[in-house]
Amino acid sequence: MRKEKEKKILPTLKFMLKTAVKNKPQLFIAYVLQVVVSFSQTMVNIISSKYLVDEIAAIIGGGKAEEHIPTAIFCIALIVGVTLLAALINYLVNEIKNVYSEWFNEYFEVGLSEKVMKMDFEHTEDPDTLDQMNKAKEGISWYSGGVVGILNGFFNIVSNGVNVLGVIAIIAVTCPLLLPIQIISLVLITIFTNKSNKLDIEYFKKLSKINRLFAYFFYQLSDPSNGKEVRLFDSKDMMCDKADYYSNKTIDTFREQYKAQYKYMQYSNLTNGLRDGLSYFYIGFKALTGAITLGDFTMCVSSASTLYWGLYSIVDNIAATVKACGYAYEYLKFDAISDRMTKGDKPVSDGEHVIEFRNVSFKYPRSENYVLRNINITIKQGEHLSVVGLNGAGKTTFIKLLCRMYDVTDGEILIDNINIKDYSDSEYRKLFSVVFQDFELFAFSLKENIILDEQEDEEKLIKTLKMAGLYEDAMKLENKLDTTIFKSYDENGTELSGGQQQKTAICRALYRDSPIVILDEPTAALDPVAEYEIYKHFNELVGGKTAIYISHRLSSCKFCDEIAVFADDTIKEYGTHDELVKIESGIYSEMYNAQAQYYVENVS
Structure with missing residues (x-):
């Protein structure tokens, strides 16, 4: 003692x-x-x-x-x-x-x-x-x-x-x-x-x-x-x-x-x-x-x-x-709590990037149950991938592993044939512009919420706002882009709607201009018209960047090159929309038809 x-x-x-x-x-x-x-x-x-x-x-x-x-x-x-x-x-x-x-x-x-x-x-x-x-x-x-x-x-x-x-x-x-x-x-x-x-x-x-x-x-x-x-x-x-x-x-x-x-x-x-x-x-x-x-x-x-x-x-x-x-x-x-993740020192090369999940399995710390098992997928430069599946299928965990918020339990994730553990942490994170479903905005100005630590470029900022459909709303604010979000610390601040907040988060990701864009349910809080606009301009928003898009609304999958269907802790189906929708009794086909039927019934 x-x-x-x-x-x-x-x-x-x-x-x-x-x-x-x-x-x-x-x-x-x-x-x-x-x-x-x-x-x-x-x-x-x-x-x-x-x-x-x-x-x-x-x-x-x-x-x-x-x-x-x-x-x-x-x-x-x-x-x-x-x-x-x-x-x-x-x-x-x-x-x-x-x-x-x-x-x-x-x-x-x-x-x-x-x-x-x-x-x-x-x-x-x-x-x-x-x-x-x-x-x-x-x-x-x-x-x-x-x-x-x-x-x-x-x-x-x-x-x-x-x-x-x-x-x-x-x-x-x-x-x-x-x-x-x-x-x-x-x-x-x-x-x-x-x-x-x-x-x-x-x-x-x-x-x-x-x-x-x-x-x-x-x-x-x-x-x-x-x-x-x-x-x-x-x-x-x-x-x-x-x-x-x-x-x-x-x-x-x-x-x-x-x-x-x-x-x-x-x-x-x-x-x-x-x-x-x-x-x-x-x-x-x-x-x-x-x-x-x-x-x-x-x-x-x-x-x-x-x-x-x-x-x-x-x-x-x-x-x-x-x-x-x-x-x-x-x-x-x-x-004294130590980090368990190995920090590499390799720089990330410029140019095209190929992402590969090789036999990846993962379970969260202090858990005996695997969330993902034997994930094998390759995402090429400029490819737009839609990740779909029911709640709890492991979609967001898949993104957390790619962003290296957790290390895989088994297998490895490679970018350009190099294990992501070997890369410098700060360098590696610059590869990604991410909007998570549970994103956070801060009681800063609208401009600061978008730019954060990036260098200010007014022309680029305006272009990003217009691409995300937020420009007109921003110009109506009392202090425009310098208006404080929330009224917690500024009585002249503004309370953005759920859709405006989500557009702000999308602007933040696009402004960073990283080669890989990840959108986790980016339209969850948007109305149908705004949702359609995001889908319509999806390719324009991400350009020739690699894009990974998580969604429950399968109509968005038509804008993607490939679709990965997560179920039973792994990728059960993989292919284009036209390929997957034709699979009889397939997971994607049943999900798509169920949603399509719902919209048709409401239209009639």
Whole structure:
């Protein structure tokens, strides 16, 4: 268990210190200044108080006031001056720490986001990875306090350690028996605190998954895009019930945690009471017997209190730092998730590209069932391929494998007779312009949503908009192409219709001008007229590029050179529309005739 802790704590502490030194080294100057101020204030208060009490006692005992008052005034002035100066310095240092705390929170948020964007795609569909991501987000921020939270604990240990050394020297001379009383009490409270902290970690792990679900359902309640479904399907009660359920789960977990930790709180309170009683009896006895002066009594009481709370703070901060590092370690664990996909370094050659699936089979990670089996297909340069099949036949998985979002389980995918694993990842991805069925648009301008990281070319952009049938709609917007999509962050933004959003995604793919275009259900949200226009101009849209087109509407297949029919985890039929439609009892023939009959019946 101890070795397991060390594996978490030491690397995390080292990581935090290294991150702080690398990015904001001036933060350490602030912490060192705070340590010096704390030690100076502690020593001045304890020692000056002794002399102040002794001077006042001397005056009360009949001594000459003029001999003792100057020293008393000096002690008071010193205490007040140091206290005010310490308060000012601590205020400034805390303001600096608050600023850097926000800076580091953003730093880690960006780092986590970059990790998510760059990691293998399969991790983004893995529930375990998503849970770990949530632990990382919470662990590196409000659970641990981030860099500043952990450095606060670390430097509190240093500061209290310095203060403890100072008061130990005082106690050793005046009241040596106070040392074992404080230390024994501290050991007992440390045991109780450690047991309580273990419960904190245990319940943190329990709450991590609950918090992710809790946040999801509460987000859904306030998400305006759910407005239609909530109203038309009267799902308000169901959504609220889900939110209430996970809210209650969270509250119940916190309640259970409090009950488990309550007894250790009471044990600590009892130990503190015994410690104070023994300490005051011992110091009082020495004062009454004349072994120490009244000033010494005051100094011993202050020193004993400083010693105990200093030692307690050291132990408490060690425990808090260990706990905080345990939380922050979740970020390191997430950051350490390694990519499984082999990254090649071969450049992609210019010119024509031939795609070949050779005996490809695939099953998703953590699944025993194959989604695709023995896929063999060659797609030549400039060929337009239609991929059809019922839901769940593996059509989108076929595209994910080609785009190398997953690696094949068996077999290989070749482009120009080279395994795609051998290509440079960034180079390989440039081969494809893809519109998935579940594409995403961002709360950027319409132009930015289309161009993304590509170089801006206004003539090319206008041509693309016209080809996709979006130009006229775009020109009607208040700020035309500079109009922000969605109103989430811009009250002057626009809410595009489903068809307009899909056309925007098609524009994005076409603007990229990659040699291979992939459209996964590109007309799903379009009306019949717009659908017809897309089909009609399909060859013009993709030109002489290689095109792979996934669709449920088989009328689109007439515009393609070849058709691959997916069923039973493989390609069951392959050929042109005219060839496949003639196969009696064929899958494609039955699907096509069923759809054709539907349209004929509606026309009549």
